[in-house]
Amino acid sequence: MSHISVLLHETVDALLADRNTGIYIDGTFGRGGHTRLLLSKLDTNAQVYAFDKDPQALEVAYQLEKEDPRFKIIHASFADLQQEMNQIGLFEVDGIMADLGVSSPQLDQAERGFSFMRNGPLDMRMDNSQGPTAADWLMSVDEEHLANIIYQYGEERYSRRIAKAIKNAGYITTTAELAEIVKVAHPKWEKNKHAATRTFQAIRIEINKELDDVHAFLPQATDLLKSGGRLAVISFHSLEDRIIKQFIQKESTLAEDDGWGLPQKIKDTRKLKKIDRIRASEAEVKENPRSRSAWLRVAERLEQKGTE
């Protein structure tokens, strides 16, 4: 089962900005689509480090390590980017990218338990070597907290009814069982959307701490970039995209003055310059419908002035 990389050329071109050497990080290796294209455009002195938490993604990456001495995989969350890079003695890089969310193999393999379309154990962990499964978490969480998660991360307005039905069901072992419970509890059908879509998204985000990881990643990535280095992040839903957009907005806007009204008192703490935001082309969406909701945002590291 393969993964079709989204916004492949757009992301790599934006990351490189015409460079052909340097040190780069791919925060989400997946099946290595972006990493491989990046390596193909870099010279022999370049280095590419990639992160992934999924043991199956790591298997593919270990193979690439054998094929290409410029590449190194790190089994960790991109939320620990700075610590992991510092540990190997790297404090500055030329470009950092992330292609958030789940990979197609994760969704397609029933045994990973991500999909209501394929019956499997209710797992949903990207790193299935640690942490509670979705089944265990649903058993331990209280109804009110569950409803809040489904409401916030799934943007599901029937979150209370669904949470109640889930908690009344006892231990739920399979994705099909959960999908059926949600379907029965859900009073309305949305066109082209299974009733469980939003609830599955919410539980997946919670189990994998997806939004917390993005919040942790962005400032660390920014601090690791050299002046002129690029940050390129692809997201697939509005909750993630909002975090990225607001972060870039904040880091690229001149802070308010200190109230004294004297321009020379304004401290320029901007770290980023907005470069671009890109959506998949019609042709790409036709070829790969998963790219329909993708947003690529690109920013460039500014030299820290900090002048007063």
Ligand SMILES: C[S@@+](CC[C@H](N)C(=O)[O-])C[C@H]1O[C@@H](n2cnc3c(N)ncnc32)[C@H](O)[C@@H]1O
């Ligand atoms: C959309 S796929 C990346 C696909 C990749 N760009 C390609 O072209 O093959 C996302 C990958 O990121 C991984 N991932 C998600 N969140 C992560 C995190 N916080 N830390 C490390 N890896 C993560 C997932 O396990 C998955 O393999």
